[in-house]
Every structure is written in C-alpha cells, then in structure tokens.
Amino acid sequence: xxxxxxxxxxxxxxxxxxxxxxxxxxxxxxxxxxxxxxxxxxxxxxxxxxxxxxxxxxxxxxxxxxxxxxxxxxxxxxxxxxxxxxxxxxxxxxxxxxxxxxxxxxxxxxxxxxxxxxxxxxxxxxxxxxxxxxxxxxxxxxxxxxxxxxxxxxxxxxxxxxxxxxxxxxxxxxxxxxxxxxxxxxxxxxxxxxxxxxxxxxxxxxxxxxxxxxxxxxxxxxxxxxxxxxxxxxxxxxxxxxxxxxxxxxxxxxxxxxxxxxxxxxxxxxxxxxxxxxxxxxxxxxxxxxxxxxxxxx
Amino acid sequence: xxxxxxxxxxxxxxxxxxxxxxxxxxxxxxxxxxxxxxxxxxxxxxxxxxxxxxxxxxxxxxxxxxxxxxxxxxxxxxxxxxxxxxxxxxxxxxxxxxxxxxxxxxxxxxxxxxxxxxxxxxxxxxxxxxxxxxxxxxxxxxxxxxxxxxxxxxxxxxxxxxxxxxxxxxxxxxxxxxxxxxxxxxxxxxxxxxxxxxxxxxxxxxxxxxxxxxxxxxxxxxxxxxxxxxxxxxxxxxxxxxxxxxxxxxxxxxxxxxxxxxxxxxxxxxxxxxxxxxxxxxxxxxxxxxxxxxxxxx
Numbered sequence: 001x002x003x004x005x006x007x008x009x010x011x012x013x014x015x016x017x018x019x020x021x022x023x024x025x026x027x028x029x030x031x032x033x034x035x036x037x038x039x040x041x042x043x044x045x046x047x048x049x050x051x052x053x054x055x056x057x058x059x060x061x062x063x064x065x066x067x068x069x070x071x072x073x074x075x076x077x078x079x080x081x082x083x084x085x086x087x088x089x090x091x092x093x094x095x096x097x098x099x100x101x102x103x104x105x106x107x108x109x110x111x112x113x114x115x116x117x118x119x120x121x122x123x124x125x126x127x128x129x130x131x132x133x134x135x136x137x138x139x140x141x142x143x144x145x146x147x148x149x150x151x152x153x154x155x156x157x158x159x160x161x162x163x164x165x166x167x168x169x170x171x172x173x174x175x176x177x178x179x180x181x182x183x184x185x186x187x188x189x190x191x192x193x194x195x196x197x198x199x200x201x202x203x204x205x206x207x208x209x210x211x212x213x214x215x216x217x218x219x220x221x222x223x224x225x226x227x228x229x230x231x232x233x234x235x236x237x238x239x240x241x242x243x244x245x246x247x248x249x250x251x252x253x254x255x256x257x258x259x260x261x262x263x264x265x266x267x268x269x270x271x272x273x274x275x276x277x278x279x280x281x282x283x284x285x286x287x288x289x290x291x292x293x294x295x296x297x298x
Numbered sequence: 299x300x301x302x303x304x305x306x307x308x309x310x311x312x313x314x315x316x317x318x319x320x321x322x323x324x325x326x327x328x329x330x331x332x333x334x335x336x337x338x339x340x341x342x343x344x345x346x347x348x349x350x351x352x353x354x355x356x357x358x359x360x361x362x363x364x365x366x367x368x369x370x371x372x373x374x375x376x377x378x379x380x381x382x383x384x385x386x387x388x389x390x391x392x393x394x395x396x397x398x399x400x401x402x403x404x405x406x407x408x409x410x411x412x413x414x415x416x417x418x419x420x421x422x423x424x425x426x427x428x429x430x431x432x433x434x435x436x437x438x439x440x441x442x443x444x445x446x447x448x449x450x451x452x453x454x455x456x457x458x459x460x461x462x463x464x465x466x467x468x469x470x471x472x473x474x475x476x477x478x479x480x481x482x483x484x485x486x487x488x489x490x491x492x493x494x495x496x497x498x499x500x501x502x503x504x505x506x507x508x509x510x511x512x513x514x515x516x517x518x519x520x521x522x523x524x525x526x527x528x529x530x531x532x533x534x535x536x537x538x539x540x541x542x543x544x545x546x547x548x549x550x551x552x553x554x555x556x557x558x559x560x561x562x563x564x565x566x567x568x569x570x571x572x573x574x575x576x577x578x579x580x581x582x583x584x585x586x587x588x589x590x591x592x593x594x595x596x
Contacts, residue, residue: 189516218487230572274528
C-alpha cells in the first residue's frame with residue numbers, strides 16, 4: 001500500500017502501528033524515528049522497523065507516509081523539523097487525541113506539496129513503550145480523520161484504506177467537532193478518573209490499603225484509565241482547554257446539585273437523576289460498544 | 299448448614315443468594331418474602347424458594363437465618379415488622395451497602411433473643427430483579443461483617459461459614475470504618491459516574507449520539523456503574539451522607555486544583571498529578587483485584 005512509512009515516536013501507538021503494518025503487509029519498508037536511542041535499539045531488536053534513527057529529519061526522507069505518534073505537545077516542533085525533508089506528495093498524519101491544536105501547531109510549518117491528514121485512532125491501553133504494542137489494538141476501533149478544507153480526496157481515501165486495513169472503522173469530521181465530542185467521551189472522564197484516584201492516593205495510609213483491597217466495588221474502574229500515560233494526558237488537557245473546561249463546568253454544576261440533594265436528604269431528586277442515566281448504558285450496549293459483560297460490583 | 303433461610307427482597311442479591319444456597323446445599327428450606335406478588339410468583343416458577351409470601355412477618359417464622367436484601371432505606375420498617383415473629387436464636391443479617399444507618403434503623407426493633415450480624419457482600423451487577431441472580435455473583439468477592447459489640451462469637455462464625463460457602467472472602471470491621479472505606483471505594487465513584495453520565499445525557503441530541511458511538515474512549519467505563527439500581531443508590535447516599543460528603547469535598551478540591559492548572563496552562567502540576575495515580579493501579583493489579591485485562595482506549 002505504501003512504499004515507505006515513517007513512524008515518529010515508538011510508544012504504544014507507534015509500535016502497534018508497526019505491528020499492524022507488518023501483519024497486513026501495508027508497506028515495503030518501515031522507518032522508526034524516535035529521539036530515545038533505547039527505543040530505537042528496542043525497535044530494531046523486535047524487528048518492528050527496517051531502520052531506526054534518533055533524527056526525525058533524517059527519518060522522514062523518502063517516505064510516502066509519515067505518522068506522528070508522540071504526545072501532541074511535541075508535534076509542532078516535529079513538523080518544523082521535518083518540513084524541509086519530506087518527500088513531495090507524501091501523506092503526513094498523526095494519532096493525537098486532540099485535533100484543533102495539532103492542526104494549529106503543525107499546519108504552518110508543512111510545505112504545500114505534501115498532504116496533511118490529521119487522524120485519531122480511538123485506541124489505547126494502560127501500557128506504554130515500544131514493547132507494549134500489538135496489532136489487534138486497532139481491531140474494531142474507530143479512527144476519526146479530520147482533514148482540512150483544502151485537503152485533496154485521494155490522500156484521505158488512501159489513509160482511510162490504511163486504517164481500515166489495520167482494523168478500524170473510519171469517521172470523518174471537523175477538528176473542532178472532534179475536540180468537543182472527545183472532550184466529553186474521553187478527556188473529561190480521564191480528568192475525573194485521575195482526580196478520584198488522586199483523592200484516594202492522598203488518604204491516610206491505613207485507609208489506602210483498604211481502598212486497594214475493596215477496589216472492586218467501583219473504584220477499580222477509575223484506576224484503569226487513571227493509569228494512562230501522564231505526558232500524553234498533560235498535553236491533551238493543555239491542548240483541548242476550551243472543550244474540557246466547558247464540559248467540566250457542566251459536570252461541576254450537576255455534581256453540586258447532587259451534593260445539595262444529599263445534604264438536604266432530597267431522595268426524589270437523587271432517584272430521578274439516577275434513573276435517567278440507565279438509558280444511555282442501554283444505547284451503548286445496543287450499539288455494540290459495551291466491550292465486556294463483567295458485572296459491576298456494588 | 300441452616301434449617302430454614304428467609305430471604306427478604308428478591309432482587310439481584312436475594313436471588314443470587316437463593317442460587318448459592320441451592321448449589322451448595324446450605325439450607326433445607328428457603329422462604330421468599332417479597333412485597334411484590336409478581337416477584338413471589340417468579341421465584342416459585344424459577345424454583346428459587348420452597349415457599350413465597352408477600353408478608354415479611356409470616357415469611358420469617360421458623361427460620362434460623364433471615365437475610366434482608368432490600369434497599370437499605372426499607373430495613374428499619376422491616377425490622378419492626380418481623381421483630382415479634384422471629385424464632386428464638388435466629389441470625390438476622392442483611393446485604394446493605396451502608397452499615398451504620400442499617401444498625402441505627404434495625405437494632406432498636408430487634409428482640410434480645412436473636413443474633414443481629416450486619417453484613418455487606420461486595421458484589422453486584424447492572425441487572426436487577428428475581429431472574430437476574432446467579433450463584434457465581436459472590437465468587438472470590440469480599441463479604442464484610444460488621445458485628446455489634448455485644449454480638450456473640452458463634453453466630454458470627456456461622457455467618458462467616460455461610461458466606462465462605464457462597465464463595466466470599468470474609469473481613470470483619472466496625473460499621474463506621476466500613477462506611478468510610480466504602481464511601482471512597484464505592485459510593486463516591488458511583489456518584490461521580492452518575493454525574494458524568496447525567497451531564498452527557500443532557501447534551502444536545504446530535505452530540506449525544508456521538509457520545510454513544512465513541513464511548514469506548516473512556517466514557518463507557520462510567521456508564522456501567524451508572525446503570526446500577528436507582529432506588530438502592532438513592533438509599534445509599536441518604537444513609538451514608540457524612541462519609542460521602544466528606545469524600546466529595548476532598549474530591550472537589552482536587553478537581554478544582556486540576557481545573558485551575560488547565561486554565562493556567564500549568565503542565566508541571568498536571569504531569570505530577572497524573573504520574574502519582576499510576577502506582578495505585580499497580581497495587582490493585584498486584585492484589586489480584588484488577589478483574590479484566592481489557593485495555594483502556596484513549
């Protein structure tokens with residue numbers, strides 16, 4: 001499908017893409033560009049790339065597809081660094097969890113003779129590093145493409161085929177809309193999870209050990225997403241500030257209303273609030289998005 | 299193990315206990331006491347009890363073990379109703395998610411010739427009703443007993459054996475400590491989950507459908523626990539008010555600090571907050587409490 005693909009940043013996403021390319025024969029050659037020499041060594045050892053370099057500028061030369069898999073805060077600098085070394089007609093893409101800021105940071109540096117197609121495969125795990133990747137990470141996941149207004153159709157189609165071959169279903173939308181939707185479905189939930197796990201971490205030591213012991217009663221569900229990569233998530237919140245703060249404001253208002261109902265012993269309000277949330281779960285189950293049938297424990 | 303067990307309230311917990319008794323031959327006879335006639339009919343149809351009655355007073359007669367499996371808000375009235383009908387020496391227990399309020403509401407009504415041993419099996423699912431039960435619900439789960447100061451050792455041991463036979467590991471602690479620990483591990487997470495799912499439910503319709511579609515990116519984990527029984531959870535919050543409000547206060551302070559860091563673009567604070575929460579996940583995995591290995595998706 002591609003002559004040569006450069007993957008910039010070999011964390012969970014980068015190494016999973018390398019696995020998917022290998023398993024599905026999507027490129028003749030894969031280049032690893034990662035500023036961490038240990039990552040480069042590991043990638044070659046694992047046979048995930050044909051060549052590895054700590055210089056992103058050198059790494060992108062001759063590639064017809066370049067995918068940035070670094071935290072989104074680093075993508076502007078990388079775009080600047082690779083700009084003069086990109087092959088004419090190459091597709092440049094990324095896997096960032098925010099899209100408006102990535103476009104804002106990368107677009108000004110990129111030459112007009114390449115095709116910039118921002119993308120976000122909605123897939124991840126609580127592991128990280130070059131040896132954490134696996135090809136099935138993308139199986140049956142959504143990959144959202146947020147092409148720019150002037151982006152040509154052919155590179156969009158080509159990247160669509162690439163992600164479909166990796167196992168994804170494709171959705172195309174504007175960057176601003178992406179950031180709003182992911183703000184509520186992903187960024188706010190992660191922020192809340194980080195917060196509640198942090199609150200528990202700060203508890204007195206004797207209670208903390210019991211929090212671990214009895215975590216199956218609800219807390220556990222939050223620890224899983226609060227174990228995600230801290231650099232990646234720092235960058236997400238710094239770069240999707242408006243959507244996250246807007247959703248957080250709504251969340252806080254709703255939480256304050258529930259808090260007041262508890263304080264005032266307003267059982268009716270609590271009941272009605274808890275009743276209405278059942279339907280959305282039903283819709284998720286019907287949409288085939290409720291992954292596991294493991295029961296919640298109360 | 300027991301001559302006759304009365305289960306008061308045949309929801310998920312009650313019917314699962316009936317299954318566990320049947321599978322492990324823990325009683326010669328099981329009586330269903332449920333004010334809902336449809337539940338009684340269903341229970342007999344499913345063969346989960348030998349007799350069924352809508353009168354709890356009649357249902358407890360002659361039983362050497364009575365387990366209240368209703369929402370905690372109803373337990374005081376039930377204790378009053380059954381008080382004069384309990385067999386001398388019977389063990390009276392419950393499965394309520396709060397313990398201080400259950401003792402406060404039940405204890406004054408119960409005669410001194412019975413043994414009151416409050417209990418809380420930490421197990422549940424997002425289903426409810428008499429046909430939702432299954433014996434394995436309690437397998438490898440914790441069951442916390444919170445006996446009173448004057449409770450004799452023998453009934454505590456007998457109830458311990460009963461829950462162990464159902465598959466539980468037993469922990470004994472004071473009611474106040476139970477409510478504090480469950481406040482952070484269970485009640486606060488449920489309140490937060492209900493809130494965030496409610497916030498999403500109130501969004502404009504066009505975004506709401508996408509929330510369902512892309513729920514795997516984090517939101518999904520919250521919908522599972524926000525699908526729990528609304529009556530049960532209303533009663534939990536009304537009856538563990540102090541612990542929940544205390545934990546909620548800490549949570550809100552921590553969330554506000556993160557919110558300010560996002561607004562001020564304080565990346566260092568965000569990074570440090572997200573970094574420290576990884577360890578607690580590691581401890582949960584090491585304690586064998588991380589049930590499924592399904593990766594979180596970002």
